[in-house]
Amino acid sequence: MKEFLMPSLGADMEDGTLVEWRKKPGDPVTRGDIIAEVDTQKGLIEIEVFEDGYVDKLLVDPGEKVPVGTAMALIRTGDSETGQEKEQGLEFPVSEKEKVVLQPTEEHFDEKPLPQKFPGKRIKASPLARRIAEENKIDLSKITGTGENGAIIKDDVNKAIEQRTAPETEEKISETLPEKEPEKIADSGKSIRMAVAAAMSKSNREIPHYYLSKKIDMSKSLYWIKESNKERSVQERLLPAALLIKAVAKSLDEVPQLNAVWENALQIKNEINVGFVVSLRSGGIMVPSINNADLKSVSQIMDSLNDLIPRARAMKLRSSELNSSTITLTSLGEGGADTLLGVIYPPQVAVIGFGGIIEEAWAENGMLGIRPVINASLSGDHRATDGLTGNRFLTILNKNLQNPEDL
Amino acid sequence: MSQTRKITYREALKEAIREALTENDKVFLMGEDVGRYGGAFAVSKGLLEEFSEERIMDVPLSESGFVGAGIGAAMAGLKPIVEVMTVNFGLLAMDQVVNNAATMLHMSGGQINVPVVIRMSCGIGKQLAAQHSHSWEPYYAHVPGLRVISIGTHEDARGVLQAALQSPDPVVIFEYTSMLNMEGELPEETIKVDIESAKIRREGTDISIITYGAAVNKCMEAAEELKVEGIEAEVLDLRVLRPLDEAAFLASVSRTHRALIVEDAWRSVSVSSEVSARITEKAFYELDVPVKRVCGAEVPIPYPLHLEDASVPQKKDIVEVVKKMIRP
Numbered sequence: 001m002k003e004f005l006m007p008s009l010g011a012d013m014e015d016g017t018l019v020e021w022r023k024k025p026g027d028p029v030t031r032g033d034i035i036a037e038v039d040t041q042k043g044l045i046e047i048e049v050f051e052d053g054y055v056d057k058l059l060v061d062p063g064e065k066v067p068v069g070t071a072m073a074l075i076r077t078g079d080s081e082t083g084q085e086k087e088q089g090l091e092f093p094v095s096e097k098e099k100v101v102l103q104p105t106e107e108h109f110d111e112k113p114l115p116q117k118f119p120g121k122r123i124k125a126s127p128l129a130r131r132i133a134e135e136n137k138i139d140l141s142k143i144t145g146t147g148e149n150g151a152i153i154k155d156d157v158n159k160a161i162e163q164r165t166a167p168e169t170e171e172k173i174s175e176t177l178p179e180k181e182p183e184k185i186a187d188s189g190k191s192i193r194m195a196v197a198a199a200m201s202k203s204n205r206e207i208p209h210y211y212l213s214k215k216i217d218m219s220k221s222l223y224w225i226k227e228s229n230k231e232r233s234v235q236e237r238l239l240p241a242a243l244l245i246k247a248v249a250k251s252l253d254e255v256p257q258l259n260a261v262w263e264n265a266l267q268i269k270n271e272i273n274v275g276f277v278v279s280l281r282s283g284g285i286m287v288p289s290i291n292n293a294d295l296k297s298v299s300q301i302m303d304s305l306n307d308l309i310p311r312a313r314a315m316k317l318r319s320s321e322l323n324s325s326t327i328t329l330t331s332l333g334e335g336g337a338d339t340l341l342g343v344i345y346p347p348q349v350a351v352i353g354f355g356g357i358i359e360e361a362w363a364e365n366g367m368l369g370i371r372p373v374i375n376a377s378l379s380g381d382h383r384a385t386d387g388l389t390g391n392r393f394l395t396i397l398n399k400n401l402q403n404p405e406d407l
Numbered sequence: 408m409s410q411t412r413k414i415t416y417r418e419a420l421k422e423a424i425r426e427a428l429t430e431n432d433k434v435f436l437m438g439e440d441v442g443r444y445g446g447a448f449a450v451s452k453g454l455l456e457e458f459s460e461e462r463i464m465d466v467p468l469s470e471s472g473f474v475g476a477g478i479g480a481a482m483a484g485l486k487p488i489v490e491v492m493t494v495n496f497g498l499l500a501m502d503q504v505v506n507n508a509a510t511m512l513h514m515s516g517g518q519i520n521v522p523v524v525i526r527m528s529c530g531i532g533k534q535l536a537a538q539h540s541h542s543w544e545p546y547y548a549h550v551p552g553l554r555v556i557s558i559g560t561h562e563d564a565r566g567v568l569q570a571a572l573q574s575p576d577p578v579v580i581f582e583y584t585s586m587l588n589m590e591g592e593l594p595e596e597t598i599k600v601d602i603e604s605a606k607i608r609r610e611g612t613d614i615s616i617i618t619y620g621a622a623v624n625k626c627m628e629a630a631e632e633l634k635v636e637g638i639e640a641e642v643l644d645l646r647v648l649r650p651l652d653e654a655a656f657l658a659s660v661s662r663t664h665r666a667l668i669v670e671d672a673w674r675s676v677s678v679s680s681e682v683s684a685r686i687t688e689k690a691f692y693e694l695d696v697p698v699k700r701v702c703g704a705e706v707p708i709p710y711p712l713h714l715e716d717a718s719v720p721q722k723k724d725i726v727e728v729v730k731k732m733i734r735p
Contacts, residue, residue, distance in 0.1 A: 126694055127693070128664050128692060128695040146735075147695075147696060147735055148696060148731075153696065
């Protein structure tokens with residue numbers, strides 16, 4: 001038996017109000033199913049379940065407001081009824097431990113979204129297989145093991161590396177979302193404001209920021225976008241933002257120290273999940289994550305944006321899209337300020353800011369010309385990295401944007 | 408390839424003792440029945456006639472007494488080779504070995520070395536029943552201050568003694584009674600072996616079989632049988648049970664990503680437990696399957712042949728486990 005807990009959708013979330021159960025006792029659930037709708041400071045969020053099994057009992061009634069980490073339902077995870085006994089034996093120590101970690105006493109950055117960290121089924125893989133999978137960014141949950149008792153071994157991972165074509169994360173995003181009526185959001189504008197306020201205050205209070213910025217000549221990138229858009233339909237057209245996200249993700253591959261969180265120490269993340277700031281018409285911002293952005297093509301990122309931005313504005317994001325980002329990118333778009341110096345979203349250690357693209361006099365090789373220029377900035381957590389790291393990142397970012405065809 | 412000759416394990420041991428006695432006046436052999444009787448297992452047969460009673464010394468039936476005397480002689484500057492008839496009786500001298508030989512350098516503040524060499528017959532497999540069938544290398548390998556060597560090949564039977572006599576500190580050497588009559592090939596020229604490092608007896612890419620003593624030969628035979636099935640096993644003879652040549656087996660496992668440890672000794676708190684622990688501590692991310700062990704059954708070793716055979720690892724056990732590890 002597993003407890004389904006009120007997840008944390010960010011460092012600033014303390015509690016949530018259950019709006020509706022999407023499942024009832026006895027219903028089968030599989031990992032990724034929407035089990036409930038919860039009203040948070042960030043609006044109405046569909047909450048996914050991370051276990052396979054059956055809903056055993058619902059512990060919270062609609063309308064109840066409960067702290068992060070509260071058990072909301074019990075999920076029976078055994079394969080059969082007989083499997084139940086064994087699971088129950090395991091239940092006590094596991095859930096006790098989770099409770100201890102999760103107790104939302106005060107604003108604590110190590111309250112991570114636990115459901116993701118403790119997926120219901122442990123994957124059996126050899127240490128070597130795990131190491132190779134990690135190095136090659138292979139998702140072990142997608143591999144069938146051929147080792148002892150179905151354990152994943154080196155050969156299985158190597159086979160998966162060979163077979164890897166398009167990154168499979170794409171399908172998650174294109175999954176059909178259940179239709180639902182956008183209501184109850186009217187008063188969420190205020191709470192989003194409060195959530196932003198809490199996170200940014202914390203950031204400013206605790207994170208010693210350093211700032212670097214670099215002017216980048218965008219003529220090659222814009223030309224590349226123009227050329228590839230010639231072959232695309234109106235709906236498929238690329239925006240510079242998609243290219244910028246890809247360029248940032250690719251640059252992070254080379255400077256992984258910035259794709260990290262600070263929790264008493266620098267913890268570098270394996271996946272590069274770029275949080276993209278979307279401003280809401282009602283005020284406030286949402287930061288949906290484009291997961292594994294480094295593995296996606298520019299058009300795949302554009303597709304993600306086309307999917308995520310309207311849903312963010314309609315506050316129809318899923319929990320996994322809100323709590324997985326490992327770095328934040330914020331871009332002002334056309335016609336605004338030249339430079340944006342961002343405030344880091346804790347516990348991340350960097351935020352990348354882009355001003356508008358403007359034409360500027362540009363001197364190069366002793367010649368003067370007019371170029372479209374973007375001002376890229378990096379706000380870094382000085383506890384985690386130093387200016388030299390940030391400097392390297394901006395240099396690589398510039399190089400990547402000069403070679404858009406390689407992105 | 409140089410010339411080789413056929414020689415028994417017993418004869419190789421004797422040649423080594425003879426060579427040591429010839430080359431260094433300070434070397435002498437002491438032990439129960441080593442002189443007139445020629446050694447309980449005939450290893451020193453003929454040496455009394457060749458050397459003198461001073462160099463080949465029969466001692467009274469008191470392990471604690473004569474091992475202590477050997478330790479004293481070593482402290483006083485001689486180079487004694489003390490033969491303990493079998494490891495079973497070795498327990499009677501354990502106090503001398505652990506409390507004196509192993510600690511003297513420390514207790515004397517580094518002033519007194521104990522360069523004693525203690526040879527013991529050891530092992531299972533001659534229907535000698537529970538009180539005379541022992542693989543007790545782990546007891547000695549537990550003790551800091553000792554260097555513990557296990558002779559699993561003819562090469563080591565011929566070469567280890569010379570190296571042990573160079574050591575400034577006590578060396579315990581295990582010889583295997585079941586191997587005494589076994590014939591092997593040795594090169595004609597002098598053999599140099601060291602007592603620092605493990606040795607790969609057979610190279611392979613699919614699995615590391617880590618072993619020592621009488622099990623080395625069984626592992627070599629198992630590896631040959633596995634080769635027919637297309638499995639290339641590496642056989643690593645630990646040889647030095649203390650201090651363990653950790654770098655050698657970690658490197659081997661890092662190449663093959665699979666480790667099987669084979670020993671005749673009882674499984675619990677054994678050399679294989681230690682090797683297994685170190686592999687998981689230091690080469691965890693190299694492992695593609697769990698570390699496995701084939702060890703002695705944890706029973707007093709039975710007298711009937713079929714039960715005796717069943718209580719220590721046999722070739723077929725090793726082959727079976729390896730196959731399961733590679734093709735589950």
